[in-house]
Amino acid sequence: MTPEDKPSRWGGLIISLHWAGAAIILALIALGWAMVYGGFDSASTFDLYQWHKSFGFVALALTAARLAARFAGSAPPPPPSPRWERRLSAFAQGSLYILTLCAIVSGWLAVSTSPLPVPTRFFDLFVIPNLAPADPSLFAGAVLAHKLSAWAIAFLVALHVAGALKHHLVNRDDVLRRMSPVWPKIGSARR
Ligand code: HEM
Numbered sequence: 001m002t003p004e005d006k007p008s009r010w011g012g013l014i015i016s017l018h019w020a021g022a023a024i025i026l027a028l029i030a031l032g033w034a035m036v037y038g039g040f041d042s043a044s045t046f047d048l049y050q051w052h053k054s055f056g057f058v059a060l061a062l063t064a065a066r067l068a069a070r071f072a073g074s075a076p077p078p079p080p081s082p083r084w085e086r087r088l089s090a091f092a093q094g095s096l097y098i099l100t101l102c103a104i105v106s107g108w109l110a111v112s113t114s115p116l117p118v119p120t121r122f123f124d125l126f127v128i129p130n131l132a133p134a135d136p137s138l139f140a141g142a143v144l145a146h147k148l149s150a151w152a153i154a155f156l157v158a159l160h161v162a163g164a165l166k167h168h169l170v171n172r173d174d175v176l177r178r179m180s181p182v183w184p185k186i187g188s189a190r191r
Contacts, residue, residue, distance in 0.1 A: 009178035110142035
């Protein structure tokens with residue numbers, strides 16, 4: 001495919017999955033932080049854990065759909081940025097996919113191997129099966145992997161947002177607008 005054949009912006013499905021995924025990841029970080037460090041009573045903490053785990057499985061479905069849509073469709077051409085910037089951006093985006101999958105699998109493994117077994121009820125509708133039997137050392141490793149991947153995601157999301165804002169406010173190019181649900185003509189940036 002030549003650069004002329006590439007679409008000028010992302011398709012509607014990718015845009016919807018991008019913003020739904022972003023909202024879920026931010027909600028998961030907020031819920032994870034609140035349930036671990038919030039100091040709520042045990043009933044509320046239990047509910048926060050169940051919400052966190054349920055939204056974690058929604059994130060799994062969204063990430064799988066997003067990867068499938070990304071490989072099935074074509075992407076707009078890369079912006080005319082310096083090579084180091086394009087490489088950093090590709091690294092941050094690729095790492096976000098990998099770390100999201102790591103956070104989901106390690107979270108699922110942690111609740112599966114916990115010495116204190118608590119069933120994962122998906123929005124109180126049905127129980128999600130465990131990946132492995134209780135195992136204290138696997139549990140400790142999974143919790144550590146989960147925390148590291150969750151906080152690495154938070155850092156990369158901040159980097160990703162900073163990059164998008166730099167494109168929009170400093171470079172004044174189309175990078176942010178072509179991932180936006182609306183495509184404003186008024187006040188559109190010069191290229
Ligand atoms: C992209 C998906 C996810 C993100 C971004 C995320 C984020 C977080 C964060 C920020 C924390 C607090 C970390 C800390 O203690 O410093 C946390 C804790 C936790 N998450 Fe997740 N999470 C995700 C998916 C899941 C899933 C799918 C499950 C289980 C099915 C899960 C289960 C847990 C558990 C059990 C804890 C408490 C760990 C502990 O301290 O004992 N998470 N998560």
